[in-house]
Amino acid sequence: MDLTYTDKQVAFRAEVRDWLAANVPKTPLASFDTAEGFEAHREWERTLAKGNWGMVTWPTEFGGRGCDLIEWLIFEEEYYRAGAPLRVNQNGIFLLGPTLMEYGTPEQKARFIPAMASGDEIWAQGWSEPNAGSDMAAIRCRADRDGDEYVINGQKIWSTRAVFADWVFGLFRTDPDSERHHGISKILVPLNAEGVTVRPIPQLNGLPGFAEIFFDDVRVPVFNRLGGEGEGWRIAMATAGFERGLMLRSPARFQQASKRLVELYRQRGDDIIDPAAEDAVVRCYMDAEAYALSTYQTASKLAAGGSIGPEASCNKIFWSEMDLLIHETAMKLLGPRAEIEPTTAAEIAELGAWLDGFQFAQSGPIYAGTNEIQRNIIAERMLGMPRK
Amino acid sequence: MNFTFDDDQLAYRDAVDSMLQAEVTADRIRARWESATGIDDALVEQVQALGLGSMLVPESLGGLGLGPVDFILLAEACGRVALPESVVDSVMVATPLLVDVLDRGLGNGSVQRVIEGLCAGELSVGVGHPINPCINFADSTDWLLLARGEALYLVPTDQAELRAVKSVDPSRRLFEVNFEPNPEQRIAEGDAGAALWRSTLNRGALATAAVLLGLSDGIVRQCVQYSSDRQQFGRPIGANQAVKHLMADVAVQMEYARPVIHRAAYTVAVAPTRADFAVSHAKVAAARAALLAGRNGIQVHGAMGYTWECDLHIWVKRAWALTREYGGEGFHKNRIHQWLQQPNALLGPEFTFGRGSLLDSTAA
Numbered sequence: 001m002d003l004t005y006t007d008k009q010v011a012f013r014a015e016v017r018d019w020l021a022a023n024v025p026k027t028p029l030a031s032f033d034t035a036e037g038f039e040a041h042r043e044w045e046r047t048l049a050k051g052n053w054g055m056v057t058w059p060t061e062f063g064g065r066g067c068d069l070i071e072w073l074i075f076e077e078e079y080y081r082a083g084a085p086l087r088v089n090q091n092g093i094f095l096l097g098p099t100l101m102e103y104g105t106p107e108q109k110a111r112f113i114p115a116m117a118s119g120d121e122i123w124a125q126g127w128s129e130p131n132a133g134s135d136m137a138a139i140r141c142r143a144d145r146d147g148d149e150y151v152i153n154g155q156k157i158w159s160t161r162a163v164f165a166d167w168v169f170g171l172f173r174t175d176p177d178s179e180r181h182h183g184i185s186k187i188l189v190p191l192n193a194e195g196v197t198v199r200p201i202p203q204l205n206g207l208p209g210f211a212e213i214f215f216d217d218v219r220v221p222v223f224n225r226l227g228g229e230g231e232g233w234r235i236a237m238a239t240a241g242f243e244r245g246l247m248l249r250s251p252a253r254f255q256q257a258s259k260r261l262v263e264l265y266r267q268r269g270d271d272i273i274d275p276a277a278e279d280a281v282v283r284c285y286m287d288a289e290a291y292a293l294s295t296y297q298t299a300s301k302l303a304a305g306g307s308i309g310p311e312a313s314c315n316k317i318f319w320s321e322m323d324l325l326i327h328e329t330a331m332k333l334l335g336p337r338a339e340i341e342p343t344t345a346a347e348i349a350e351l352g353a354w355l356d357g358f359q360f361a362q363s364g365p366i367y368a369g370t371n372e373i374q375r376n377i378i379a380e381r382m383l384g385m386p387r388k
Numbered sequence: 389m390n391f392t393f394d395d396d397q398l399a400y401r402d403a404v405d406s407m408l409q410a411e412v413t414a415d416r417i418r419a420r421w422e423s424a425t426g427i428d429d430a431l432v433e434q435v436q437a438l439g440l441g442s443m444l445v446p447e448s449l450g451g452l453g454l455g456p457v458d459f460i461l462l463a464e465a466c467g468r469v470a471l472p473e474s475v476v477d478s479v480m481v482a483t484p485l486l487v488d489v490l491d492r493g494l495g496n497g498s499v500q501r502v503i504e505g506l507c508a509g510e511l512s513v514g515v516g517h518p519i520n521p522c523i524n525f526a527d528s529t530d531w532l533l534l535a536r537g538e539a540l541y542l543v544p545t546d547q548a549e550l551r552a553v554k555s556v557d558p559s560r561r562l563f564e565v566n567f568e569p570n571p572e573q574r575i576a577e578g579d580a581g582a583a584l585w586r587s588t589l590n591r592g593a594l595a596t597a598a599v600l601l602g603l604s605d606g607i608v609r610q611c612v613q614y615s616s617d618r619q620q621f622g623r624p625i626g627a628n629q630a631v632k633h634l635m636a637d638v639a640v641q642m643e644y645a646r647p648v649i650h651r652a653a654y655t656v657a658v659a660p661t662r663a664d665f666a667v668s669h670a671k672v673a674a675a676r677a678a679l680l681a682g683r684n685g686i687q688v689h690g691a692m693g694y695t696w697e698c699d700l701h702i703w704v705k706r707a708w709a710l711t712r713e714y715g716g717e718g719f720h721k722n723r724i725h726q727w728l729q730q731p732n733a734l735l736g737p738e739f740t741f742g743r744g745s746l747l748d749s750t751a752a
Contacts, residue, residue, distance in 0.1 A: 003391060003658075004389065259736040278725065289669065314639060317636075379626075380632070386616050387627065
């Protein structure tokens, strides 16, 4: 055990910090769930890509830097420390990207990864359907083979970023006679294709962060299928595994938030303080540290040739509940002014983004597999409790 | 950056773990409750044969020269079987305290002799840290390390006054200890004494945290077994989500206590004077997991969980006792709170490790 950084890692951190200091926009961008904010975030992705900072773990030929997971964690620490914009293409770079690297053909990688890295193609995800939420194997959206094409019919829902995105990846039933997790394939679909209708769904904050997607005889080439026909479920499970758990919500996000919470706590007015808030501030800071330590331990195990088991399901529960506690506590500390949606510069300076974060935190225990499903996975696959 | 244990450390853990799993059964623990000393002498010899007695003693003093990181997995293994004997306290608290005294050029003729006796497994030493009201198994020790203010005394047990008190945990044999300070038995005082007691508290809290994690693991294992065997409505009770989720909640808390404990062990080893935050975090996280394990564990066992007959309470009651040992939740949260309140505390994602972090022993 050696919990010190190498000289190379220290130098890498300094390089990241310098570049971010010179390039991170001085004023926060508008939400990427608005048309204007979406394009501003796309522009930021382009800036990142020009400096080869878009996805540092990717090979250099795809615009990355071939970094290992420890360097990736360092990058994220500096990224959140610098207050850099959220990643509008997170569906692409964190979820689809690693899957393309593992299952894509050389031609598919060449077609999709550079455009993903450059921000020219922003990705939405298409897992859920109206009758397939937690039970994703119940999907019915069809992709029928017709020569060199698939003809897609059906509906997806809760597709994050789909309102303004360029492409969607998702699971489709390529064998019409199949049941459950058989006969499903992973297919990539351009959202400007004929027959695609996107209907925005306003989220809790009123902005269209996700959408319904209707497919009406949408034709895509067989080239757009990732992995073999009928292998979609297995590939999706791989995407849902560790890489996703580690990459989707890196610890630095919560460490930075809990640091800001401590700062808010130090500034509190004495009339606002709730004895429970003191306990919560301590707990939030500890939990964010614990999540970071756990991630470093996991990254070290992987580097030593180990693998990740079902214990990865613990992290989804842990970070989503921590995120709720961080923001609930901030609301407590802001007191009666917590309900104000900041619009003026003075209000933004005073109230920050806590209210928006608080609303977003409500979704954490639901998306990426509800925490109830995660608890089932932990009980059955990690602890060995009976399935029935 | 390598946050893993090496093959030697894991092999040592496996050897200790399998010996304890085979030897420390619930029946044998219950037998200790009826015995005169509460100690299984044969087991103590087996532990000694595995080298635990001398592992944290420097090679120059005849020990194995290992450190807290090497021992932390073993402490967890002791908790997993709810080992009654004070092995963890002896290895991780009493022995390093005596070694610290020597390192500071303090002590009297007895200190080195006692360390050699500990290495050889010929004697045992109890520690009376002022934060704990009692000393466990004090009646079976040969020497006691006792406090009077900041001063530290090494006192033959037969010269101290012991009064037995009863613990909720029948495996624990607690004694309130009183003594007449004798200057010849004083081995440290003033700032040195305060520093020794402070690092002793951290080592004690760290060791206790690891034991609590092991206890949680032991409880979860019993619950998984019981809920798989016990049938109601024609199927195992563990098939119900409500039961599964009780255990999953414990697993999540354990998963995020474990690396915290490992970081605390590393910090105590490399930057002991800056270890308060890491140790307090470990103690709070481990206690939280263990208390939840106890409560949910009893619930999963139903009425059986509320009986003396069911072995579960061997683990649960130890957890109740140890959450308070070497500082309860309030003490440790307050230490963290004070750190977070310091204007010069370096907080944020870039300070988990590295320059300026609490692991950086060169930092101010």
